[in-house]
Amino acid sequence: xxVLTLRRGAGCxxxxxxxxISLAGEAAVESPPAMAHSEYEIESAMLYNFTKFVEWPRxxxxxxxxxxxxxxxxxxxxxxxxxxxLRDKTIYGxxxxxxxxxxxxxxxxxxxxxxxxxxxxEITRIxxxxxRSPVLTIGEREQFSRLGGVIAFIRDGNRIRFEINLDAADxxxxxxxxxxxxLAAVWRENPPQARN
Amino acid sequence: xxxxxxxxxxRKLIGIIMATSTVAxxxxxxTFLAYELVTYRSTVTQQLTTLAxxxxxxxxxxxxxxxxxxxxxxxxxxRAEPNxxxxxxxxxxxxxxxAFMRSGSRRDLPRSPGKPGAQYRDGSLVLFQRVVFDGDxxxxxxxxxxxxxxxxxxxxxxxxxxxxLLLSSLAALLVSSKLQRVISEPTLRLAEMASRVSAERDYSxxxxxxxxxxxxxxxxxxxxxxxxxxxxxxxLHEVHGALERHVGELCDExxxxxxxxxxxxxxxxxxxxSSRAKSAFLANMxxxxxxxLNAIIGYSEMLREDAEDHHQERSAADLARITTAGxxxxxxxxxVLDLSKVEAGKTELxxxxxxxxxxxxxxxxxxxxxxxxNGNQLTVHCAPGLPAMHVDVxxxxxxxxxxxxxxxxxxxxxxxxxxxxxVTVDGKESIEWRVSDTGIGIAPxxxxxxxxxxxxxxxxxxxxxxxxxxxxxxxxxxxxxxGGGITVASEPGKGSTxxxxxxxxxxxxxxxxxxPAHAAEGTGTPxxxxxxxxxxxxxxxxxxxxxxxQRSLTREGFNVVVASSGAEGLLKAKEVRxxxxxLDVFMPGIDGWTxxxxxxxxxxxxxxxxxLLTISDDRRRACLLGAAEFLQKPVEPERLAAVLQRCQPDxxxxxxxxxxxxxxxxxxxxxxxxxxxxxxxxxxxxSAALEAMSQQKPGLIVLDLTMPGMDGFDFIAxxxxxxxxxxxxxxxxxxxxxxxxxxxxxxxxxxxxxxxGDFPGVALAGEIADLLREGQxxxxxxxxxxx
Numbered sequence: 001x002x003v004l005t006l007r008r009g010a011g012c013x014x015x016x017x018x019x020x021i022s023l024a025g026e027a028a029v030e031s032p033p034a035m036a037h038s039e040y041e042i043e044s045a046m047l048y049n050f051t052k053f054v055e056w057p058r059x060x061x062x063x064x065x066x067x068x069x070x071x072x073x074x075x076x077x078x079x080x081x082x083x084x085x086l087r088d089k090t091i092y093g094x095x096x097x098x099x100x101x102x103x104x105x106x107x108x109x110x111x112x113x114x115x116x117x118x119x120x121x122e123i124t125r126i127x128x129x130x131x132r133s134p135v136l137t138i139g140e141r142e143q144f145s146r147l148g149g150v151i152a153f154i155r156d157g158n159r160i161r162f163e164i165n166l167d168a169a170d171x172x173x174x175x176x177x178x179x180x181x182x183l184a185a186v187w188r189e190n191p192p193q194a195r196n
Numbered sequence: 197x198x199x200x201x202x203x204x205x206x207r208k209l210i211g212i213i214m215a216t217s218t219v220a221x222x223x224x225x226x227t228f229l230a231y232e233l234v235t236y237r238s239t240v241t242q243q244l245t246t247l248a249x250x251x252x253x254x255x256x257x258x259x260x261x262x263x264x265x266x267x268x269x270x271x272x273x274x275r276a277e278p279n280x281x282x283x284x285x286x287x288x289x290x291x292x293x294x295a296f297m298r299s300g301s302r303r304d305l306p307r308s309p310g311k312p313g314a315q316y317r318d319g320s321l322v323l324f325q326r327v328v329f330d331g332d333x334x335x336x337x338x339x340x341x342x343x344x345x346x347x348x349x350x351x352x353x354x355x356x357x358x359x360x361l362l363l364s365s366l367a368a369l370l371v372s373s374k375l376q377r378v379i380s381e382p383t384l385r386l387a388e389m390a391s392r393v394s395a396e397r398d399y400s401x402x403x404x405x406x407x408x409x410x411x412x413x414x415x416x417x418x419x420x421x422x423x424x425x426x427x428x429x430x431x432l433h434e435v436h437g438a439l440e441r442h443v444g445e446l447c448d449e450x451x452x453x454x455x456x457x458x459x460x461x462x463x464x465x466x467x468x469x470s471s472r473a474k475s476a477f478l479a480n481m482x483x484x485x486x487x488x489l490n491a492i493i494g495y496s497e498m499l500r501e502d503a504e505d506h507h508q509e510r511s512a513a514d515l516a517r518i519t520t521a522g523x524x525x526x527x528x529x530x531x532v533l534d535l536s537k538v539e540a541g542k543t544e545l546x547x548x549x550x551x552x553x554x555x556x557x558x559x560x561x562x563x564x565x566x567x568x569x570n571g572n573q574l575t576v577h578c579a580p581g582l583p584a585m586h587v588d589v590x591x592x593x594x595x596x597x598x599x600x601x602x603x604x605x606x607x608x609x610x611x612x613x614x615x616x617x618x619v620t621v622d623g624k625e626s627i628e629w630r631v632s633d634t635g636i637g638i639a640p641x642x643x644x645x646x647x648x649x650x651x652x653x654x655x656x657x658x659x660x661x662x663x664x665x666x667x668x669x670x671x672x673x674x675x676x677x678x679g680g681g682i683t684v685a686s687e688p689g690k691g692s693t694x695x696x697x698x699x700x701x702x703x704x705x706x707x708x709x710x711x712p713a714h715a716a717e718g719t720g721t722p723x724x725x726x727x728x729x730x731x732x733x734x735x736x737x738x739x740x741x742x743x744x745x746q747r748s749l750t751r752e753g754f755n756v757v758v759a760s761s762g763a764e765g766l767l768k769a770k771e772v773r774x775x776x777x778x779l780d781v782f783m784p785g786i787d788g789w790t791x792x793x794x795x796x797x798x799x800x801x802x803x804x805x806x807x808l809l810t811i812s813d814d815r816r817r818a819c820l821l822g823a824a825e826f827l828q829k830p831v832e833p834e835r836l837a838a839v840l841q842r843c844q845p846d847x848x849x850x851x852x853x854x855x856x857x858x859x860x861x862x863x864x865x866x867x868x869x870x871x872x873x874x875x876x877x878x879x880x881x882x883s884a885a886l887e888a889m890s891q892q893k894p895g896l897i898v899l900d901l902t903m904p905g906m907d908g909f910d911f912i913a914x915x916x917x918x919x920x921x922x923x924x925x926x927x928x929x930x931x932x933x934x935x936x937x938x939x940x941x942x943x944x945x946x947x948x949x950x951x952x953g954d955f956p957g958v959a960l961a962g963e964i965a966d967l968l969r970e971g972q973x974x975x976x977x978x979x980x981x982x983x
Contacts, residue, residue: 049260052330179257183266 040078042160043153044085047114047138050151050162051091053180056111057134057173067097069109073126074116076100082114107135115139115149123147127168134173145187150174154185163187206380213372214365221364225357232353236346240321241314247277248325248337255285255337256329259293267294279345281320284338285327293335309336319343382411386418399426475542478533478933483902485529486931486953491860493522493953498867501820526953531666533933535649538673544936545588545677552582552616552627555593557835559614563600564828565815571609572633578616585627587678587698595671595682599631599694602667607635610691618700625700626680630693637688646684647672671696731755732840733774735765735791736809737783745778745836752837762786766794769801776824776840781810789821796822807839819962822872850895851875855885855911856929857903861952865898865929865960872961882906886914894924896964899946901930909938912945927964929955 047070068091072079083098090096091111099110107113107130115126117140127148130137137149145152145165150172154161163185169176203211251270258266271283271294282304283296290308297304314323320342327335389403399422405415500515537543560576567574585592603612615630638646649669672682679699686692732754734745742758749756757772759765762783769777777795781788788808795801805824809831818826825839852869856862857880866876877894879885883906885897897915901908908928915921928934928942931952942949948967955963 046261052260053257177257179254180261183257183261183263 039160040081041085043078044082046153046160046162047082047112048086048089048091050136050138050180051112053177054136054169055175055177056092056136059134066094068092068094068111070096070098070112070114071101071107071110072098072114072116073101073103074118078114078116108133110135112136112138115144117141118144120147123149130172132171132173136172136174137168142187146189150176151184161185165189204380205383206376209376209380210369210372213376214368217368218361218365221361225361229350229353229357233346233350236349237316240341240343240346241323244321244323244339244341245314245325247274247280248323248339251283251285251339252325252327252335252337255294255327256334259285259287259327259335260329264294268296270294271296274339277341279341279343280339281342282338282340286336286338288334288336290336304340306338309338312336316343319347379411382406382415386411386415390418393422399429471540474540478536478542480902480932482529482533482933483931486526486951487858487861489522489526489529490931490952491858491864493519493526494864494868495860496522498864528666530951530953531670534670535666535673537933538670538677543591543674543677545591546936546939547586548589549584549586550589550592552585553578555585555589555596556614556616559593559596559600561827562597563604563612566601566604567612568828570604570607572604572607573611574614575611576614576616579618582616582618582627583700585698585700588674591674592678592696592698595674595696596629596631598667598671599629599682599696603631603633603635603692603694607633607691610634619697621697626697627700629696629698631695632691632693634691637690637692638684638686639688640686643684643686647682731757731772731774733757733759733765733768733772733777735759735762735768735777735783735788736780737761738780741780741809749837749840752840754837754840762788762791765791769795769804770798773800774804777804777806778809778836778840779806779823781808781814789817792818792821792823807836809836819959822962824962824965850893851877853877853879853885853888853894853897855879855882855897855903855908856900857881858900861900861929868961869898869964872965882908882911882914885911889915889921893920897924897926898960898964899926899928899930900952901928901934902932909941912942916945925967927967929960 070082070086072082079098079100086096086098101107101110101113107126111134113126113130113135115123115137118126120143123139123144124147127137136151137144138151138153139145139149140153142152142154142163145163145168148165148168148171150165150168152163152165154163161184164176164181165187166176166181167187167189200208251274254270255267257263258270267285271285274280274283274296275298280296281298284305285293285295286309287293292305292307295302295305310322310324312324312326314321316322320340323337323339323341325337325339326333327337386403389401393399393401402419402422403415405412405419496515496518500512500519503509503512503515534543556576556578560574564574600612600614611634613630613632615628615632617628617630619626619628647668649666668682675682675696675698680697683695683697684692685695732745732749734742734749734756736742736745736758737760739760742760746756746758757768757774759768763786765777765779766786768774779788779791783791786794788810792806792808795804795806802822806822807825807827808818808823809827811828815826827836827839852873852875854862854865854869854876856865856878859880862878862880866878870876873896877888877892879888881903885899886906888894899908899911906914908930912926915924915926922945925947926945928946928949929952930949934942934949939949948963950960950963
């Protein structure tokens with residue numbers, strides 16, 4: 001059974017990092033997002049930051065110079081916004097390529113897979129198709145991480161937080177930085193603490 | 197600084213050691229402290245930087261995901277670091293993101309981040325560190341750390357250093373006070389020894405030597421020096437003893453010399469005394485010798501006249517011999533006295549300016565009779581424009597007359613010439629008086645004897661020619677005293693030339709011959725003359741003389757009345773009452789002598805001065821007969837005019853007072869003066885004379901100087917007390933040698949100083965009459981001048 005362990009430091013999440021999408025100050029943090037559009041922007045900024053705290057296995061990517069593919073499944077506006085947000089940015093030196101996917105079958109070749117709001121069945125199927133591939137899967141709501149996705153955005157009032165399924169990350173061969181973990185709610189499918 | 201110099205060596209040494217050790221220790225401690233400070237600072241900085249890096253590292257995610265809580269927790273962990281005062285995380289755009297403040301005050305936080313780096317500020321270490329994530333600057337860490345621990349540590353160190361310093365100083369003090377003795381003790385001992393030496397004056401003391409270091413060397417040097425001092429002191433003692441002996445001898449010597457000096461002084465005084473005595477003797481001697489001679493000559497002359505008058509030819513001849521012998525004796529006495537005065541250096545010169553032409557004229561006049569006696573012709577010549585001579589006129593005249601009389605004596609029927617010429621010898625201007633004759637001359641081997649006293653050319657000379665043989669010696673001495681001398685050139689049988697050369701004194705204007713009427717201004721000549729109304733009676737049988745006289749004398753301002761014979765002359769004299777008469781001696785009928793006697797016998801005509809103009813040379817007779825002047829033909833008109841100007845009637849305001857202690861002299865003077873001036877009063881000494889004067893004021897005083905009781909000088913002093921008596925003319929007639937000082941003293945009040953014997957009898961009267969007419973200033977007069 002999954003136990004939600006809220007690590008300290010987990011709190012309001014307002015993406016400030018990217019100059020173009022910053023909401024400026026605590027006042028902005030207090031105010032609710034006026035549009036869904038800004039949520040997309042925040043989430044795309046967070047996505048980019050996640051890539052920095054996650055380490056892919058060496059075998060995950062081809063030789064240098066190859067684009068790192070960010071696949072977007074089932075969320076057109078998100079794909080569009082992400083594409084513009086990540087333009088000209090790199091991850092570990094690789095240029096980023098945002099690609100819209102139509103089905104979970106296309107996950108191979110993606111380093112990051114962003115999944116829009118989806119049914120339990122669909123989530124499970126996507127997770128299964130990813131399997132043990134070194135893909136950072138990011139989805140909406142807790143159920144995504146609890147169903148085997150690696151990171152899930154969680155709405156907490158006005159704030160957007162995230163939960164990390166460490167077991168899922170292990171399965172994908174991804175190494176998540178402790179720094180990131182400190183900020184996240186960590187989910188373990190079979191937590192040893194629970195048995196104690 | 198003086199204090200430092202004055203403290204003892206012991207203290208100095210301790211001080212030096214202490215100071216050295218303290219300085220060294222302090223240097224070491226300071227270095228240590230400084231090093232500690234630097235090290236600690238760098239450590240602290242390093243630590244803080246590390247801490248900042250850790251914080252930055254652990255804040256990246258929080259910053260990336262804008263997680264303030266997480267960042268706050270990270271900073272809160274810094275509480276464990278006790279010295280951390282404050283910490284803050286700023287976002288990239290400078291806004292505080294998370295903060296930690298130990299005190300809870302925001303004061304510790306800057307509002308915005310500063311430049312990256314560590315900085316010590318206000319006793320704190322402040323550090324800014326950038327947070328870089330994946331190559332991007334995403335924020336800034338601020339850390340502020342206090343330095344209390346460092347300061348506490350430094351304080352602790354300072355305390356330790358102080359303690360060490362104290363302890364080590366104490367130890368240094370202990371050690372140095374023990375060790376300084378190594379140096380100070382021998383030094384002090386040496387100093388003590390030195391002061392003992394100087395206190396006890398014991399130069400045998402020696403300092404003990406302890407080692408061979410510098411002090412040992414000093415001790416050696418000291419001892420050596422002491423040895424030398426000891427030796428020297430001993431030497432000094434010996435020298436001192438010798439010196440004392442020497443000083444004693446010197447004192448004796450000084451006493452001896454003082455005694456000798458006193459003796460010499462006494463001898464000198466005695467010599468001076470004897471010299472004074474000698475002078476006094478000479479003066480007295482001359483007085484004592486001349487006074488009786490004066491009487492002898494005077495009375496014998498008078499007796500001779502009487503005898504001649506009574507035609508007692510034999511007696512007259514005998515009396516003439518007495519007179520001649522007396523005169524010779526007088527000359528001899530005068531010469532001897534003169535010579536002895538010169539030899540004794542007692543001759544005092546009386547310098548005055550004189551005209552050479554006047555002197556020459558006088559000399560020619562005086563010597564003419566003597567020249568004629570041997571049939572000699574006297575010619576004189578004086579170079580024109582000669583400046584005045586500065587000489588003792590009396591002595592010079594004496595010398596010149598001596599040469600002239602010698603020339604006359606040793607020449608017969610020859611020519612005697614006098615030439616006065618200026619010469620320059622060795623660049624010095626001089627004047628030469630050359631007296632030449634055509635006489636017997638002098639043999640070359642005799643010339644050198646000429647100027648030696650008491651020697652004449654040969655012994656027979658005295659017998660043949662007379663004279664004392666002293667004249668040339670005296671003349672030579674006088675001329676030498678006046679800066680010149682006499683030289684002689686002679687050829688036997690042809691003649692001799694004697695030359696007096698006297699130095700000419702520069703800057704003396706050429707003198708005119710003194711105006712003939714040199715009348716007594718303010719000297720109280722009894723009668724004033726009126727030259728304009730002067731009438732001269734010329735008695736001469738020669739008409740050419742009348743003519744000549746008339747012309748020349750009228751030119752000189754005289755009225756001339758002429759008479760061709762003696763009888764006519766006597767008549768004219770009574771009629772015209774002339775102020776002067778010139779008289780020829782040889783005239784047909786009544787001759788000049790007779791006319792003269794007649795004139796002088798007439799009381800009215802007697803005062804009229806008579807000038808004899810003649811070819812005769814019987815001056816003496818003329819004088820005896822009362823002629824005022826005796827001029828030999830041919831007479832230069834100028835000379836005659838001058839003589840006439842001088843002539844005036846002999847008139848006195850009162851009787852003649854004769855003051856003389858010697859009765860014979862007094863009587864002689866009184867007799868001749870009575871004949872000349874009528875009334876005479878006699879007094880034996882000064883006080884009697886003053887008394888007589890109070891009875892009756894005299895018109896003239898004839899005064900002897902040497903008298904018992906009140907002498908001549910005292911008399912003059914007494915006389916001058918009465919204002920009314922001061923104008924009475926005084927003639928000194930003394931046998932005494934008058935010194936220059938006395939002459940000066942007398943010159944202000946006395947008209948003339950005459951030497952007794954030189955003017956015996958009648959000559960005195962003529963002389964006095966002459967001086968009254970002349971009104972000439974006082975001077976000593978020699979015989980042979982005028983009458």
